[in-house]
Amino acid sequence: MKKINLYAESGFDDKGLKRLLVNDSPYFKILNFNFRAGQELPVHAHNLDGQISLAVLEGRGEFLGADGTTLMAEAGDVLVCDISKPYGLKAHTDLRLLVTIAPPI
Amino acid sequence: MKKINLYAESGFDDKGLKRLLVNDSPYFKILNFNFRAGQELPVHAHNLDGQISLAVLEGRGEFLGADGTTLMAEAGDVLVCDISKPYGLKAHTDLRLLVTIAPPI
Numbered sequence: 160m161k162k163i164n165l166y167a168e169s170g171f172d173d174k175g176l177k178r179l180l181v182n183d184s185p186y187f188k189i190l191n192f193n194f195r196a197g198q199e200l201p202v203h204a205h206n207l208d209g210q211i212s213l214a215v216l217e218g219r220g221e222f223l224g225a226d227g228t229t230l231m232a233e234a235g236d237v238l239v240c241d242i243s244k245p246y247g248l249k250a251h252t253d254l255r256l257l258v259t260i261a262p263p264i
Numbered sequence: 265m266k267k268i269n270l271y272a273e274s275g276f277d278d279k280g281l282k283r284l285l286v287n288d289s290p291y292f293k294i295l296n297f298n299f300r301a302g303q304e305l306p307v308h309a310h311n312l313d314g315q316i317s318l319a320v321l322e323g324r325g326e327f328l329g330a331d332g333t334t335l336m337a338e339a340g341d342v343l344v345c346d347i348s349k350p351y352g353l354k355a356h357t358d359l360r361l362l363v364t365i366a367p368p369i
Binding site: 160162208234262 | 291313337341345
């Protein structure tokens with residue numbers, strides 16, 4: 160058993176998204192992104208098969224999609240989308256996000 | 265974009281673990297298990313390739329492993345293990361767990 164505590168292992172960075180690699184294996188990649196209020200993961204997509212899940216652990220913001228689409232993001236939200244579809248996130252408060260990508264990219 | 269809010273969509277059940285299927289696709293299966301204090305996901309394993317991640321969203325308890333091994337579990341903990349290795353969880357307080365399995369089983 161291997162565990163990591165996201166609160167103990169990572170914080171926030173005023174200069175940009177704070178990224179922590181939690182797991183990388185042939186099965187999935189798990190990352191923790193911490194956003195200061197106002198920081199953003201810009202909308203992007205990868206031309207690959209697979210899906211990504213974005214779980215909001217704390218904070219509020221909005222998920223960003225294609226053509227300016229947005230969806231409120233708050234603690235407890237889990238968004239799943241194809242890696243090939245545009246997605247992003249903008250934080251309105253400090254926000255912790257757990258990201259899982261399968262297969263890993 | 266498809267999202268689900270775990271706090272809005274699921275609660276607790278005094279009679280046993282409350283399970284919510286969040287996503288099932290060829291890439292990964294995502295589940296939310298809510299434990300009342302004292303409830304347990306017994307140690308088990310699957311004779312399959314793949315990995316599972318257990319992310320504690322709130323609450324405290326202990327991860328259970330082979331031969332009585334335990335590891336403290338608290339909010340922000342992410343445990344990753346092979347599906348073929350024994351794992352489980354016992355909750356000491358009400359506890360919300362986000363589980364991702366890749367490939368899905």
